[in-house]
Amino acid sequence: MTKKRVGMGFLAFFLLFALVLTGCGDKETGGKSDEKVLNVFNWSEYLPQSVIDQFEEETGIKVNYDTYSSNEEMLAKLSAGNAGYDITVASTYFIEIMIKQEMLAKINKENIPNIKNIGEDFLGTSADPNDEYSVPYMWGKAVIAVNEDLVEKEVTSYADLFDPEFKNNLVVLDDVRSIVGTMLAMLGYSQNSTDEKELEEAKQKLLELKPNIKAFDSDSPKTLLVSGEVKAGIVWGAEATLAAQENAAIKTVFPSEGLNLWQDNFVIPKDAPHKENAEKFIDFILRPEISKEISMDYPYGNPNVEAVKLLPEDIRKSLEVPSEVLEKGEYNIDVGEATQIYDRIWSEVKNN
Known part of the structure; x- marks a missing residue:
């Protein structure tokens, strides 16, 4: 190796080493907070474009928006590293996993004064008891939705969906915890069971139900309900409400075995390049009038008590x-x- 090559190699190594140090520094401090960019990773059909447009117009921050269909998909992408996202939304039980894996940054609540609008019942979750890593966004439940024009018998429980009348006529959430949980509830077990025997029983019940399932869909299960392509389904509560707005024959049923409940929360990845922009975005979302706008489009349960006060009576009742x-x-x-x-x-x- 000539001296010239040694010198160039050393220079390249030095520059690479400097870049690595710079990159590490950015991640530790939250990245380039002055850059007018925000990279969002969220569930599909969960935030109106109008809200994003208002945030961009007011702040000058460009929002890059990607979506996923399950907590598992979100976690896999973030676990792979270097995803570049500044903010995502995770269900409470996934926050527990992400904290254990040291994937999340602590949120500076001083940058989120509108957190005062969140009801106390939604704070201090078991996964994040001190509210260090998460801010509540929405909550909800899996319900049974039934098209009463197409169904002869009264439906009151998950067990009713096994009737031959529903053969190839159900849409079911593509969500492992919600659906396995409903089978566990039907069997009288905890929806969070870790018992292999109980879980095997739940699997057998799902296999028994399988001939009745036309489609697994978490993105827009209401579509098949509204069109009449299926008679019923196990869907998100908000999807049942939206379906009923388009087709009055669709009714929501709270299954007698018990609801599968969830809460979704904003979290900031540890390596978020624009952490302060993410906190600014959360605070914007928590404004009562903005949070109300979201609930008008996607009527999930809203932990923002000030926003709920602004909702029309029919939407409030549906929640x-x-x-x-x-x-x-x-x-x-x-x-x-x-x-x-x-x-x-x-x-x-x-x-x-």
Whole structure:
């Protein structure tokens, strides 16, 4: 090797080393906070474009917006590293996983004064008891939606969906925890069971239900309901509400076995390049009038109590769940190593 080559090699190494140090510095400090960019990773059909447009116009921050269809998809992409996202939305039990894996940055609540609008019942979750890593966005439930014009019998439970009348006539959420959870509830078990025998029973029930399932869809299950292509389904509560707005024959049923409940929360990845912009975005979303606008388009449960006050009465009523129904419901929690069993069950059922 000539001296020239040695020198160039050393220079290249030095520059590379400097770049690595610079990159590490950016990640530790939250990146280029002065750059007018925000990279968002969110569920599909969960934030109106009008809200993004207002944020961009007011702040001058350009929003790059990508979507996913499940918590699992979101986690896989972030776990791969260098995803470049500044903010994402995770269900509470996934926050627990992400904190354990040191994937999240602590949120500076001084940059989010509108957090005062969040109801106390939605703060201090089991996954983030001190609210260091997350800010509530929406909450909801999996419900049964029924097209009463097409269904002869009264539906009151998950068990009713096994009737031959529903053969190839159900749409079911493509969400392992929600659907395996509903089968566990029907069997009288916890929706967060880690018992292999109980989970095997739930799998057998799902396989028994499979001939009745026309489609698995978490993105827009209301589409098949509204068109009449299916008679009923296990869907997000907001999807049932939206379907009823387009087709009055569609009714929401709270299953007698108990609801599967969830809460979604804003989180900031540890390597977010524009952390302050993410906090600015969260604060913007938590404005009552903005949060109300989101609920008008996507009527999930809203933890923003000031926004709920602004909603029309019909939307407010659609969000109400009787206390006795909520008491029978169960929120998903991290099931640890049993997650692998849930995933295996889901794969076997869908590929059967």
